[in-house]
Amino acid sequence: MPMNLIESLHAIVGPAGFVNLEDGEPYLTDWRGRYHGKAMAILKPANTEEVARVLKLCAAHGIAVVPQGGNTGLVAGATPSEAGDSVVVCLSRMANIREIDTANYTVTVDAGCTLARIQEVAASVDRLFPLSLASEGSCQIGGNIATNAGGTAVLRYGNMRALVLGIEVVLPDGRIWNGLRGLRKDNTGYDLKQLFIGAEGTLGIVTAAVLKLHASLRARACAWVAIESVSAAIALLEHCRSACGDGLTSFELISRSQLDVVYEQVPGTRDPLDGSSPWALLLELADSASDAPLQATLETVIGEALEAGLAVDAVLPASETQRNALWHLRHIVSEANVRCGTSVTHDISLPISKIPECxxxxxxxxxxxxxxxxxxxxxxxxxxxxxxxxxxxFPHEVWSTVGDKDALISQIGKIVNDTAVSFGGSISAEHGIGRAHRDELVHYKSDVELDLMKAVKQALDPEGRMNPGKLL
Incomplete structure (x- = not known):
């Protein structure tokens, strides 16, 4: 990159927004440490106008742009290539809460706001933003939108597509589309925001969003349930849905093998029960009414499950501290796995009835x-x-003996994904495609689907400069 172009970029974002490349490792490596890229420059603009000026300048010089949020993704969707021919645009300085509309149940935020901060802001006005992820303290809402994040409350509230009413986007040529409309009904043509939700930054950079809020939850009931099989989990899910309706907020399955890794690797964790069952469920009911009889309802449901043989044991936390300890076991799994070895992780989605067999x-x-x-x-x-x-x-000592690691990851992934698709599933439910699964996508999408996706990409980013090497 010509020095005068670097100087022009520096002038746009100022000293606070220009990261020296020698300090750039956190921006050039994915969360798992598997991909290491290079960049011409790393920029942290302070507002939408600076993002627009950066993209306009990059467009004029044919420079690729890699958008980045909290860099907590699991498919290297925010990591530049090793070629070093792109500019990383990190939105972490753009963290303003623009507006809270309690009557409309919306909050308008900059894309660099962390998920945890948005949750806190919503709670401060007696509202709920229900997206919940293990990385919520560091992931940013722009990245959540770009990957159509899911999390532990999708069962009740839906994924990111269901939580976004409007967005602001800087297009590849530097134009700004202000779609920050907090409307639940707007039947005036194509729903353009949906093109950018889940697009992984390949069509433009989301710089702000209008998010849908919900009523605060004033009553909760939680249970940790030991079960013997995945089939039992599916049967218990049906029973809970029938008995609890929309009150069922979360229904999480964890294998004994995964829990053992958590107990081995994370000090202070322990099994809530006796540790003999091969599977565990963490389920939660919630309601906006403080007097909702959730505890009694859940006790009845669990009692019926034990009597029917769907569950073998259960514990219901008696305090918020105990509830948080149970959720900690669920949220710490990724960190525990990293400590233990190398995880070849897959993010499959299946018809619920097909999960056990698959x-x-x-x-x-x-x-x-x-x-x-x-x-x-x-x-x-x-x-x-x-x-x-x-x-x-693969534990560290086993992984160190593997020869062609990339080939092994690919072979394992092909079997897992082929099997999921054969059962009517998808190879990505919430993590996205990014760089890690880009080459696999062509095997699982029809020619018609790929043609349509490429047509959208061509229409909005004809030069292919937005997050190149990702998704398509």
Whole structure:
């Protein structure tokens, strides 16, 4: 990049928004540490106008742009390539709460706001923003939008597409589309915001959003349930939905093998029960009415499940501290796995009825292929919406003996994804495609779907400068 162009970019964002490349490692490496890129420049603009000026300048010089939020993604969707021919645009300085409209149940925020801050702001006005992720303290809402994030409350509230009413986007040529409308009904043509939600920054940079709020939850009831099989989990889910209706907010499945890794790797964690069952469920009811009899309802449901043989044991926390401890076991799994070894993680989505058979078939195929010697099968997922994180964990000492690591990851991924698709599923439920799964997408999308996606990309980013090498 010519020095005068670097100077022009520096002038746009100022000293506070220009990251020296020698300090750039956090922006050039993905969260798991598998991908390491290079960049011509790393910029942290302070507002939408600066983003627009950066993109306009990059367009004039044919420079690629890699948008980045909290860099907590699991598919390297915000990591530049090793070519070093792009500019990273990180939105972390854009963290303003623009407006709270309590009557309209909306909050308008900059894309660099962390998810946790938005949750806190909503709570401060007696409202709820229900998106909940393990990385909520550091992930940014722009990245959540770009990846159509899911999390633990999709069962009740939907994923990011259901939580966004309007967005502001800087297009590849530097133009700003202000679509910050807090409307639940707007039947005036194509719903353009949906093009950018889940597009992983390949069509433009989301710089702000109008988010849908909900009534605060004043009553909760939580349970940790030991079960013998995934089939039992599906049956219990049906029972809970019938008995609890919309009060059922979360229904999380965790394998014993995954819990063992957590207990081994994370000090202070312990099994809420006796540790003998092969599977556990973490489920939660919630209501906006403080006097809702959720505890009694859940006790009845769990009692019926125990009597019917769907559950073998259960514990209901008696305090908020105990409830948080249970959720900590669920949210700490990724960190525990990183400490233990290298995870070949998959983010499949399935029809709920097909989950048990698909998981069993996948394990059998991997064992038959001889690809998982010394590895551990781990599972954690949002069973209520059909999203299972199927993980093959290689302990550090095993992974160090693997020769062609990329080939092994690819072979394992092909079996897991082929099996999921054969059961009517998808290879990505909430993590996205990014760089990690880009080459796989062509095997699972029809020619018609790919043609339509490419047509959208061509229309909005004809030069292919937005987040190149990702998604398509």
């Amino acid at each position: 998981l069993a078939d996948t394990e059998a195929r991997l064992l038959d292929a001889g690809l998982v010697d010394g590895a551990r099968f781990l599972y954690v997922g949002h069973v209520g919406d059909g999203n299972i994180h199927s993980i093959v964990l």
